[in-house]
Amino acid sequence: MKNETLSRILSTKIVAILRGADPDGVMSIIEALHAGGITNVEITLNSPNALELIRKARDVMGDRMLVGAGTVLDPEQARAAIDAGAKFLISPVLDEDTIRYTLGAGVVSIPGAFTPTEILKAHRLGADIVKVFPNPSGPGYIRDIRAPLSHIPLMPTGGIRPDNIRAYMDAGGVAFGIGSALVNSRNPITEEYLLTIRETARAFVQAVSGPSS
Secondary structure, X not given: OHHHHHHHHHHHOEEEEEOOOOHHHHHHHHHHHHHOOOOEEEEEOOOXXXXXXXXXXXXXXXXXXXXXXXXXXXXXXXXXXHHHOOOEEEOOOOOHHHHHHHHHOOOEEEOXXXXXXXXXXXXXXXXXXXXXXXXXXXXXXXXXXXXOOOOOOEEEEXXXXXXXXXXXXXXXXXXXXXXXXXXXXXXXXXXXXXXHHHHHHHHHHHHHHOOOO
């Protein structure tokens, strides 16, 4: 199962990040993302009712949507998220115990790191993908890291849009965490906004599947 999860993330590339959304609207958002072609979603644990929403999304969407947990900071949170049905765990930081627990549970581990030293350490601890966070410097930073560390799969997160995601792919990113550029939790969940989410999701999917620049 873990290999299937990892293969799906690497093949589809986009992980939608849901942080702080109104719990009553989360399933509508997930359906809109799926309608736009996105099949991986991260529900951050600092969102209201996060564990309940992970469980519900898993039950309702089944294989149509790969559901993971984000902002996982320690093994206790990792355990709770996995028990709720999360198939991959993403962190904003490098926490060794969390990586070890996640891998021991047979779940995809995507810890956060920023410097080359942190990124290499995460990889040596067994991370399946390393989330590059924060992402203030654009695709050039990913390219610079990949020059000496080309064997490490990187997932840039933050600041990625349909019009620049190809540049991140060309720089060597293997997957991409997309937050407010895709779903802004401050927006009311209206039919109009759900349509916007669907159209934005489609734009991201078309961008990653189009020809390289």
